[in-house]
Amino acid sequence: MKTVFEHPKALSDVLMHYCPGCTHGIAHRLVAEVLDELGVCGNTVGVAPVGCAVFAYNYFECDMIEAAHGRAPAVATGVKRVLPNSVVFTYQGDGDLAAIGTAETVHAATRGENITVIFINNTNYGMTGGQMAPTTLPGQVTTTTPYGRDVKANGHPIRVCEMLATLSGTAYAERVALNNVKNVMAAKRAIKKAFEYQIAGKGFSIVELLSTCPTNWGLAPTDAMKWLEENMLPYYPLGVYKDIGGDK
Amino acid sequence: MADKVLVKGNEALGEAAIKAGCRFFFGYPITPQTELSEYLAKRFPKVGGTFLQAESEVAAINMVLGAASAGARVMTSSSSPGISLKSEGISYIAGSDLPAVIVNIQRGGPGLGGIQPSQADYFQATKGGGHGDYRLIVLAPNSVQEIVSLTFDAFDLADLYRMPVMILGDGMLGQMMEPVEFPEHSDRVLPEKTWATDTTQGKRKKNIVNSLYIKPDVLEKIVLDRYARYAEVEAKEARAETYLTDDADIIITAYGATSRISRNAVDALRASGIKAGLLRPITLWPFPKAEYQRLAKTAKAFLTVEMSMGQMIEDVKLSIDCSRPVHFCGRTGGMIPTPGEIEAKAREIAASL
Amino acid sequence: MAGKMLLAGFGGQGILFAGKMFTYAGMLEGKNVTNIPEYGPEMRGGTCNCSVIIDENPIGSPLVLEPDILIAMNLPSLARFENAVAPGGKIFIDNTLIDRETTREDVDAYYIPATRLAAEAGIPKLANVILVGKVIRESGICSMEIMDKVLEKVVPPSRQALIAPNKKALEIGYNFE
Known part of the structure; x- marks a missing residue:
């Protein structure tokens, strides 16, 4: 009998703590499938963030490190410098990566640190209950922008891929979305390419995954997908923002 | 015994770290410890080491955490205001049971304070600095020769007890030149780093380096175990x-x-x-x-x-x-x-x- | 011979180099030695000084607060430190650059136009070493013989051509009457 679907070996066989309908589970699975397909799980070290994915260290079968809030790229740098032939990735949310960890993110990228960053953008701080994130859209209601994000008071959302694409050390930056099957397949291709670039020693790679947060958005999972399409895609266009190409 | 050479405390510390097998240094410039960073920037490439100037003290200490997780002998150095910034990371290193060496060449404070020698970081070094129940082994040399021997000890003690060790100096010791000998470093018998996240290579179960224990009873047990180790340090290592x-x-x-x-x-x-x-x-x-x-x-x-x-x-x-x-x-x-x-x-x- | 020495002048006059020469001399003659510069923003073009102690016994504080020997290479340094010199101590003054004498009467003062002598000898950057030669002659803090070995230590291997001019400077200072 032909196996058409199985649990990725790089994904731990444990119950995840994520909310129903949350896309973190999809993102985890895609990373694990890629580690399996590239055959690198045994040579990989992952770095988990502070945020909803704080327990990611329980969900991957490779060695894992739990970093302080925002510091995953610095921790990954330390690991990669000691083990230059290993595969090192961080898995970070928007608050972790683009607020408290902006300096670590930007400088890991500009150093061309040969690591892969999996970046979950769901426009809010999920774990602490839905506060404004650096990616919260103008006018979006969160618990700390109860009247909607006023850009005059709270500033503008950061487009991370566009920003990092300007840096010479960034080898690959792509934004994908986890809102439908087609986009999920595209997301996997992007994640795989990012890891392949790392394995080829090309430098810093980042994949931004537009994700949903039904619980904190106060929407049913299907409505959350729709909200992502209607609100996030116009502000955060999908696409490849940096690709230094095949042979470098 | 090797020949005596005349070196500054800061440089002696750097050379001793190399002799102790340290090949990774993550730092950020600050007076009066800059000579140590500069010395290692010059020397490390010649001994196959990695010197990296981080974007901040905060990043530097977290790079230390990553390198220590991967099983390396690793060091960072700073001076008082920089140690305040590193204190978050030091708490995480202690909470993750990682060995690392942190150098504080103290200067006057609080705030930016001044750049002349001070000893006003004693509380920060010995009573915490970062959050939570944890300890650092704190070594206080008083000569350039002792900087060398205590740097050796710092790496060994860190590995032996799986905890961060601080070398607490001051601008006077860092800047002072004295004749020193660099003996060869011989390790104590140290435990293997079976806990390191240096990739499984498919040969063992995965390792996790972590300081998060969401269940309070589990966290308490981890802290109590750590304090049993601290009691051993207190019984054996006071000098x-x-x-x-x-x-x-x-x-x-x-x-x-x-x-x-x-x-x-x-x-x-x-x-x-x-x-x-x-x-x-x-x-x-x-x-x-x-x-x-x-x-x-x-x-x-x-x-x-x-x-x-x-x-x-x-x-x-x-x-x-x-x-x-x-x-x-x-x-x-x-x-x-x-x-x-x-x-x-x-x-x-x-x-x- | 033990001594506590303070060397002071402008940055760029070779104060730290001269301090290192005495420190190495003490070390090579088997004594305990310490050397500590004053550090800080003043390193960058301002005044510069360093403390050197040579002693048979273990040295406590490396800071020289009451020098037996003061070498002053500019007026601010003389003004700042001359009153600190121990009674009966020695003050060496580069009188090309310092146009007054010391106000102290309980010390031995030596006036050497080191900067002018260096220029005349075609070694304009070695006024500091001329002063070192004079200090050795008058204080006996170390021997002239040890200076060959000292120069091997303080002159980097890539700049061995500088050894001969340094020796010349030492001798000019040592023989200056």
């Missing part, structure tokens, strides 16, 4: 040096730079017939309590000398349970006490005995 203390009425006590100045004061006091001696803690944590308790039986008074408003003095009082008067002589803000000031204070005490 002090004494000078003319056997018949001393007044025990002057100081560490690092001030212990050298105090030694001049002891000589001057002895020359004028006052029985003074010097007790110098070499480990600030664990604090060498037993030595203080022993001398409290024969001495009449203690005089603590610090470049601070009085921090170590609290440990001196606690160690002897306030069974003898403990006096204080200190300067702060980067001012260095003179032997004359210490001598005058000791004479005052002698007159009151």
Whole structure:
């Protein structure tokens, strides 16, 4: 009998703590499938963030490190410098990566640190209950922008891929979305390419995954997908923002 | 023994780290420890080491955490304001049971303070600095030669007890040149790093380096286990040096730079017939309590000398349970006490005995 | 011979180099030595000084507060430190650059136009070493013989051509009457 679907070996066989309908589970699975397909799980070290994915260290079968809030790229740098032939990735949310960890993110990228960053953008701080994130859209209601994000008071959302694409050390930056099957397949291709670039020693790679947060958005999972399409895609266009190409 | 060479404390520390097998350094420039970073930037490429200037002290200490997780001997250095920034990471390193060496070449504070030698980070080094129940082993050299030997010890102790070790110096020691010998470093027998996240290679179960334990009973057990290790450190690793203390009425006590100045004061006091001696803690944590308790039986008074408003003095009082008067002589803000000031204070005490 | 020495001048006059020469001399003659510069923003073009102690016995504080020997290569340094010199101590003054004498009467003062002598000898950057030669002659803090070995230590291997001019400077200073 032909196996058409199985649990990725790089994904731990444990119950995840994520909310129903949350896309973190999809993102985890895609990373694990890629580690399996590239055959690198045994040579990989992952770095988990502070945020909803704080327990990611329980969900991957490779060695894992739990970093302080925002510091995953610095921790990954330390690991990669000691083990230059290993595969090192961080898995970070928007608050972790683009607020408290902006300096670590930007400088890991500009150093061309040969690591892969999996970046979950769901426009809010999920774990602490839905506060404004650096990616919260103008006018979006969160618990700390109860009247909607006023850009005059709270500033503008950061487009991370566009920003990092300007840096010479960034080898690959792509934004994908986890809102439908087609986009999920595209997301996997992007994640795989990012890891392949790392394995080829090309430098810093980042994949931004537009994700949903039904619980904190106060929407049913299907409505959350729709909200992502209607609100996030116009502000955060999908696409490849940096690709230094095949042979470098 | 190798030839003696004349080197600055900061540079001696860097060379000793190399001899101790350290090949990874993550730092950020700050006076007065910059020579250490610059020395390693020059030397590391020649010995296959990695020197990386981070974007901040915060990033540097987290790079240390990553390198230590991967099983490397790793070091960072800074001076007071930079150590404040690193304190978050130091707490995580302690909470993740990782070995690492952190150097603080202290300067005057608080805030930006100044750049002259100070000892006002004693509390930060020995009582926390970062959050949570944790300890650092804190080593306080008082000569360039001792910087070398304590740097060796720092790496070994960190690996042996799986905890961060701080070398607490000051601008005077960092800038001072003295002749030193660099002996070959021989490791103690150290445990294998079976806990390291250095990739499974498909040969073992995965390792996790982590300081998060969401269930309070699990967290408490982890902390209690760690404190059992700390108790072992306290029982085995406390160190002090004494000078003319056997018949001393007044025990002057100081560490690092001030212990050298105090030694001049002891000589001057002895020359004028006052029985003074010097007790110098070499480990600030664990604090060498037993030595203080022993001398409290024969001495009449203690005089603590610090470049601070009085921090170590609290440990001196606690160690002897306030069974003898403990006096204080200190300067702060980067001012260095003179032997004359210490001598005058000791004479005052002698007159009151 | 033991001594506490303070060397002071402008940054760029070779104060730290001269301090290192004495420190190495003491070390090579088997003594305990310490050397500590004053550090800080003043390193960058302002005044510069360093403390050197040579002693048979272990050295406590490396800071020289009451020097037996003061070398002053500019007026601010003389003004700042001359009153600190121990009674009976020695002050060496580069009188090309310092146009007054010391106000102290309880010390031995030596006036050497080191900067002019260096220029005349075609070694304009070695006024500091001329002063070192004079200090050795008058204080006996170390021997002239040890200076060959000292120069091997303080002159980097890539700049061995500088050894001969340094020796010349030492001799000019040593023989200056």
